[in-house]
Amino acid sequence: MTAATPTPRIDTSKPHPARVYDWLLGGKDNYPVDQEVGEQLPTEAKDAARQNREFMHRAAAWLAGSGIDQFLDIGTGIPTRPNLHQIVQRTTPSARTVYTDNDPIVLRHAEALLISRPEGATDYIQADVREPQSIIDHARGFLDFDRPIALSLIALMHFVPDDQDPYGIVRTLVDTLPSGSYLVMSHAASDLYSELAAMVTAEYAKGGMRLGFRTRDEVARFFDGLDLVGPGLVTAPEWFKDGSAPQPEGSGIYSAVARIR
DSSP, X not given: OOOSSOOXXXXXXXXXXXXHHHHHTTOSOOOHHHHHHHHHSOTHHHXXXXXXXXXHHHHHHHHHXXXXXXXXXXXXXXXXXXXXXXXXXXXXXXXXXXXXXXXXXXXXXXXXXXXXXXTSEEEEEEOOTTSHHHXXXXXXXXSOTTSOOEEEEESOGGGSOGGGOHHHHHHHHHHTSOTTOEEEEEEEBSSSSHHHXXXXXXXXXXXXXXXXXXXXXXXXXXXXXXXXXXXXXXXXXXXXXXXXXXXXXXXXXXXXXXXXX
């Protein structure tokens, strides 16, 4: 399957969150403007990127093992193996995944995201979470909205400040999903390591990227009316379902999975 839209021009004069995130993960698909932002961030930012990625792997694997075979991943980022669909197709080869991101460079790499097992399928749309209806309209042509879907928002909503209606955006997305679906989210904290959070926010702002880090209570609001899956809303390294607890590790990232009633 091919990507949904033609490749637009990539603006290399301004940093982009997806490319900064790629740099933090040790990737090569970024530009000097992205590297400049990354190099000014505290060293803990690389840990946070890794923790986000590892949480996504654990949550996706658990959902696939629980019978979920449809995934809508918004804020996909530049492909870094294993990608979400590769994780879930280990358990459910027929799983279907729609990826979404607003950075044109991700579209250039969509071919890597679209390599699915023959039994399953993946699709990609370039779109912005701030326009949730366009994402839903596209996903309806690929996913069955009469059956449960896992909505993945990994390290995304802290790039949507309060004046851009982050709670309304998530509610619009969640309200389209059938009962038995899940919301998977990780979100940067403003109240765990407040000085580091302020440093990160300031450095991104210098690059023209506004951040909306939030307290635990503010992150919990995204899950209002949903049923949190154990262990609940915790830091990224603390979220696990199978095996023994990981070694304690500091984190400024909140993570949770919740079932939609």
